[in-house]
Amino acid sequence: MILSRGTKLVLTLLALIGGAFIYVPLAIILVNSFSADKSLTWPPSGFTTEWWGRAIDNEGVRSAFVTSIAVAACATLVALVLGTLVALALSRQAFFGRESISLLIVLPIALPGIVTGIALNNVFTSYLGGLTFVTLVVAHGTFCMVVVYNNSIARLRRMGGSVEEASADLGARGFTTFRLVTFPLLRSALIAGGLLAFGLSFDEIIVTTFTAGPGITTLPIWIYQNLFRPNQAPIVNVVAAALVLISIVPIYVAQKFGDADERAGGLL
Amino acid sequence: MTTTTATHRGFWYRHPSLKLGGLLTAPMAWLVVIYLGSLAALFLTAFYTIDDFTGQVVHTFTLDNFATLFSTTAYFETVGRTIVIALLTTVLCLIIGMPIAFFMARIATPRWQPLLVALILTPLWASYLVKVYAWRSMLQPESGVIAWLLTPFGVDSPGYGTFGIVITLTYLWLPYMILPIYAGLTRMPASLLDASADLGARNGRTFRSVVIPMIFPSVVAGSIFTFSLSLGDYITAQIVGGKVQMLGNVVQQTYVTNLPFAAAVATLPVIIVLLYLMAVRRSGALDSL
Numbered sequence: 157m158i159l160s161r162g163t164k165l166v167l168t169l170l171a172l173i174g175g176a177f178i179y180v181p182l183a184i185i186l187v188n189s190f191s192a193d194k195s196l197t198w199p200p201s202g203f204t205t206e207w208w209g210r211a212i213d214n215e216g217v218r219s220a221f222v223t224s225i226a227v228a229a230c231a232t233l234v235a236l237v238l239g240t241l242v243a244l245a246l247s248r249q250a251f252f253g254r255e256s257i258s259l260l261i262v263l264p265i266a267l268p269g270i271v272t273g274i275a276l277n278n279v280f281t282s283y284l285g286g287l288t289f290v291t292l293v294v295a296h297g298t299f300c301m302v303v304v305y306n307n308s309i310a311r312l313r314r315m316g317g318s319v320e321e322a323s324a325d326l327g328a329r330g331f332t333t334f335r336l337v338t339f340p341l342l343r344s345a346l347i348a349g350g351l352l353a354f355g356l357s358f359d360e361i362i363v364t365t366f367t368a369g370p371g372i373t374t375l376p377i378w379i380y381q382n383l384f385r386p387n388q389a390p391i392v393n394v395v396a397a398a399l400v401l402i403s404i405v406p407i408y409v410a411q412k413f414g415d416a417d418e419r420a421g422g423l424l
Numbered sequence: 425m426t427t428t429t430a431t432h433r434g435f436w437y438r439h440p441s442l443k444l445g446g447l448l449t450a451p452m453a454w455l456v457v458i459y460l461g462s463l464a465a466l467f468l469t470a471f472y473t474i475d476d477f478t479g480q481v482v483h484t485f486t487l488d489n490f491a492t493l494f495s496t497t498a499y500f501e502t503v504g505r506t507i508v509i510a511l512l513t514t515v516l517c518l519i520i521g522m523p524i525a526f527f528m529a530r531i532a533t534p535r536w537q538p539l540l541v542a543l544i545l546t547p548l549w550a551s552y553l554v555k556v557y558a559w560r561s562m563l564q565p566e567s568g569v570i571a572w573l574l575t576p577f578g579v580d581s582p583g584y585g586t587f588g589i590v591i592t593l594t595y596l597w598l599p600y601m602i603l604p605i606y607a608g609l610t611r612m613p614a615s616l617l618d619a620s621a622d623l624g625a626r627n628g629r630t631f632r633s634v635v636i637p638m639i640f641p642s643v644v645a646g647s648i649f650t651f652s653l654s655l656g657d658y659i660t661a662q663i664v665g666g667k668v669q670m671l672g673n674v675v676q677q678t679y680v681t682n683l684p685f686a687a688a689v690a691t692l693p694v695i696i697v698l699l700y701l702m703a704v705r706r707s708g709a710l711d712s713l
Contacts, residue, residue, distance in 0.1 A: 359549075
């Protein structure tokens with residue numbers, strides 16, 4: 157099909173409008189964080205960096221930031237270990253139930269967050285003595301596993317089994333082969349997967365709402381609590397802008413480390 | 425070939441099923457016991473009821489929760505509204521996403537394609553809450569960006585409500601629609617389009633008779649995400665929905681006081697998505713996921 161110049165022009169224009177639809181709201185978040193107005197108004201009457209300073213000094217924001225980092229770091233660790241184990245198990249041999257396991261690992265991000273959220277909340281509060289920091293990490297680890305798994309298994313499949321066979325033929329035992337052959341080849345995929353898991357955990361709000369112990373406030377929860385308070389709008393704008401900027405970092409680093417078919421970051 | 429060399433190899437090599445067990449024990453314990461166990465417990469709870477006086481869950485099997493859900497007009501309307509919102513979101517994602525995917529796959533030069541894919545993927549990783557919040561400030565009735573754009577033309581901003589929910593959900597899930605369609609379009613051989621043109625079809629006809637049938641599975645794959653993620657959402661309705669409620673809001677409001685009812689409501693989106701998955705299975709869309 158040879159597209160006429162007119163058709164191309166129309167399609168390009170529609171794509172540009174679509175692109176604007178995707179990026180304008182994010183740009184507005186960034187602009188609003190410098191707005192001099194105390195309420196959400198467009199266009200801003202002036203610009204200031206005052207709110208960025210105030211947000212950085214804000215005790216609630218600071219402690220929420222630290223909590224988010226701690227939760228994301230623990231969840232990433234869990235996801236790295238468990239996701240890699242599943243990838244190693246599923247990549248090399250076919251066995252009964254393999255398809256079910258690959259479906260099971262996707263389930264926590266495929267089901268609506270509220271279903272996962274109240275299911276875990278119910279079990280944690282009814283049978284395991286209530287919500288704590290640990291229950292939050294358990295919940296986050298569950299849905300972060302899939303991105304590590306996807307990145308690792310893509311790498312393992314491309315790597316093939318022959319390098320490990322060669323290592324075994326040269327006399328290396330199972331763990332030596334993992335330490336000297338498999339792991340070094342897997343490392344950059346793990347960095348990409350780990351970063352994406354970190355990003356996923358850092359931003360999550362729905363499952364977090366239902367599984368965080370009392371008094372545990374992550375950054376998204378802080379935003380959520382202050383969203384409807386008009387006098388907090390300028391600081392919420394700054395935190396929102398900061399989250400946009402922070403979340404862009406992992407995807408670019410992951411792009412650098414991941415391979416072409418790992419680009420989707422394990423979400424698609 | 426392994427039989428001749430296996431003797432000098434390690435224990436794990438000679439016992440692959442033990443190795444498999446060793447690798448899978450921890451993750452499966454986690455996923456099956458904690459996750460599937462929780463889900464099972466929740467769905468079981470949907471058939472329990474609550475003691476009106478003590479507020480305790482009564483462990484006797486009953487379909488009362490589902491009966492309440494379908495016989496109370498307000499709840500029944502919420503189910504319908506949620507399905508309509510999810511469908512509208514899916515259609516809007518398709519309308520906005522199709523030209524973008526087409527531009528990426530067929531008009532942009534190959535050198536630009538990885539960058540364009542990255543540009544579509546990046547917003548997917550921006551915080552969900554922040555994206556909804558962005559639309560709160562966009563849609564604000566009098567001082568939002570949309571009001572600012574529309575007022576000169578004498579049109580009022582739609583403000584918070586069903587429209588706000590649909591546009592925000594579309595914004596959230598759009599990349600999930602664009603990327604499968606883009607992948608489907610790049611897989612489509614150019615020779616097919618040439619053949620169609622050689623046989624005398626104009627662009628419109630080629631698009632209808634060749635392109636659409638070829639990328640239909642991709643569209644369905646994308647719609648699984650846009651539809652199911654919309655069905656379970658409740659934060660969007662809270663932030664940009666005004667008084668409009670979705671199924672997720674009912675779950676969120678009732679789960680503290682009446683967990684069995686909340687569980688029954690929460691099973692609905694899961695059942696609807698499963699039905700949808702079964703319906704699209706025939707189209708072969710699940711193979712391209």
